[in-house]
Amino acid sequence: MxxxxxxxxxxxxxxxxxxxxxxxxxxxxxxxxxxxxxxxxxxxxxxxxxxxxxxxxxxxxxxxxxxxxxxxxxxxxxxxxxxxxxxxxxxxxxxxxxxxxxxxxxxxxxxxASGTYVPMDQMSEAHLESWGRSLASLHQLSEAYRPENTSRGSWTDAIAWIASVLDRYPQETALRQQLGQVTEQLAALPVGSGYTGLIHYDFETDNIFYQEEEGRYCAIDFDDAMVHWFMMDVASAAADLLEQEGANAERSMQLFLDGYRSVKELDERCLRALPVFQRFEDLYRFARLLRSLEGFEELPAPPEWAVRLKHKLLGICHRIRERYSVQAVTLQPVDAGNWLACTHLEVANEQRSLFPVPAVYWLAESAYCGFTPLALYEGEQLAGLTVYAVDPDDGSYWVMAYMIDHKFQGRGLGKAGMVELIRYIRARSGCDKLKLGHRPDNERAARLYAALGFEEISLQHGEVIRELRFLGDSL
The missing domain is CATH 3.30.200.20 (Phosphorylase Kinase; domain 1)
Structure with missing residues (x-):
């Protein structure tokens, strides 16, 4: 950028x-x-x-x-x-x-470029396999490439450049830590013939055009090429492939890999390191975007499109930053010191139909019905409220309410707080399962609970009931 x-x-x-x-x-x-x-x-x-x-x-x-x-x-x-x-x-x-x-x-x-652009959602099995074959063919030629007068930078140059950008931003401690880990993990991978060479770095759908008669792709935009592991190109393609839904993503990825393997061997150790390469890509992208915004204030009257683009790039940086930020989430009892602040917690406006009951209701019900309310903190800041209870009929544990204040949403606290709540309840009860309910149209909650292992077991009184069973010391 x-x-x-x-x-x-x-x-x-x-x-x-x-x-x-x-x-x-x-x-x-x-x-x-x-x-x-x-x-x-x-x-x-x-x-x-x-x-x-x-x-x-x-x-x-x-x-x-x-x-x-x-x-x-x-x-x-x-x-x-x-x-x-x-x-x-x-x-x-x-x-x-x-x-x-x-x-x-x-x-x-x-x-x-010759050929036709094929969007991801219109790719057939033949397109996907050809994508993999075209990338493998590029890598084969790269292994034999011996430039006489010019050379491109390597992944170590990119690491050094990322570090130089992050050094200008001392607050980016989490990403600096990630960079150190990624550097160590990459350095441990095998190098040389079959593993590393000059890669495209951006061999994705918007840079390839399908040649129908030849059954192959024509590539453009080699300006990001660098000496790297060939798996880095696979990781970039995987970012597109894995954006699809469920089984479609797995099937598409497998077809792409089958096409690649039909031309060139794919080292399994490097394949298992795919998440490392994806983290490298995140870090490299973050540094490039951060650097692209430097000096913007020098413009006396930037056009509106540039201001919008600036905010868009800042948003991308924020999302990458949040993926690697370690959230310090704790749970504390609701008492005389914080109960009033808890009553001021609110969900976002668009969530009010899903959470129609204010926080003060749950505090009152907890006081009169024997529930246990807990305040969720990020560091020293009150960020949410949760309530759990024990069913007197069968002794089962239930999460009765769980909410993150609107000012703290979009920062990963929902998942981190729920993980902490599960640990909190297990440590104090020794229970072997935990239940909760949510409205069927609350898709965000459904994704969160499913990701944490809560399985849907029934539909009662207009609510989806989920259950998490504990195995050994999990969570």
Missing amino acids: MLLKNMVRGLEQDAPAKQLIQCWDHDADTLKYWRASSNFVYTFEREGQRQFLRFIHAEDNTPENIQAELDFVLYLLDQGYPAAAPVRSIDGNWIETIQSERGPYYGVVFEQ
């Missing part, structure tokens, strides 16, 4: 694009903006054929990196591998440089 401030400046009146396109043959008045993310990309026509102008500010890339990318693409093409081919400029150069008042821009042009 380029610096957002550079994105804003580079799109002003399309000035860099209009200057760079003069370096290549093109049909007049055909230049059009297409997208901007890691690079600026514009489309244009040359003798009626669509081509792509891609450029970047000098703060965001170097000519050496771009040339190394082009050398790899040219090698693949020479070996018969389908990829979008670069186009020389009028002066015979692969890369052209222009000067602007804000510094240099480096531009390249590519032909349009």
Whole structure:
């Protein structure tokens, strides 16, 4: 991801694009903006054929990196591998440089990739297997690649770069800890022939185009390529594959892996380390997004689209951060010191139909019916309320109420608090099972309880009843 401030400046009146396109043959008045993310990309026509102008500010890339990318693409093409081919400029150069008042821009042009874009939800079994075969074929060629004058960075360079970004943000302690763990786990994996080489890094659905007659994919966008484990490319594809529903995700992943294995052996040890590679991708993405927002305040009056994009990127960073944040959740009795604060706890507005009873009701019922209310804290902050009880008829334990205040939602406290509640009840009761109920339309609760092992056992009085059975010392 380029610096957002550079994105804003580079799109002003399309000035860099209009200057760079003069370096290549093109049909007049055909230049059009297409997208901007890691690079600026514009489309244009040359003798009626669509081509792509891609450029970047000098703060965001170097000519050496771009040339190394082009050398790899040219090698693949020479070996018969389908990829979008670069186009020389009028002066015979692969890369052209222009000067602007804000510094240099480096531009390249590519032909349009052959083939058809196939969305994930429209992929057949043949598409999925071909995806795996195409990636394995790329990796085979990568193993034999010996660049003469250029080279790309490696995973260790990326680790060092991530660390340099995180060092500018001392508060990111959880991600810094994750980076140390990922570095150690990757360093323990086998390297060399069959394991590592120059990978695409972004061999996902938006960068591949299916060639129907040949039954293979044509690839674009090798600008993120680095020396890494081949499994890293598999992990990137898996991120797309596993977004599907349940069995479909498993089936799609298996077809992809079958296609890969039909061309190249897939090391099982590296395959088992798939979560490690996915964490590397999270960390690398987080660092790139965080870096992209640096200097945004230098813009005197950023356009509204840039402000919206900034908040979107911050949201992605927040979600990644939350995946690795360790929540310090504790349960404390409701007493004279905190009961009043507990009455002020509220769910989000859209949840009121699911939790129509205010917190004060549960405190009153607990006082008169023998229930046990507990206050849920994140650190020293009151974040939620839960109530549990024992059925006098059969001695079974029930979670009667469980809620997280609206100000603390979306931070992983729901799951962390429920895990702590289960441990709390087990430690004090020795019970072998725990029950609870929720409304059928409360999908968020259903997902949470199912993930923790609560099985649906019945439907009573308009509520789904779930039961968690304890095995040994689980939870």
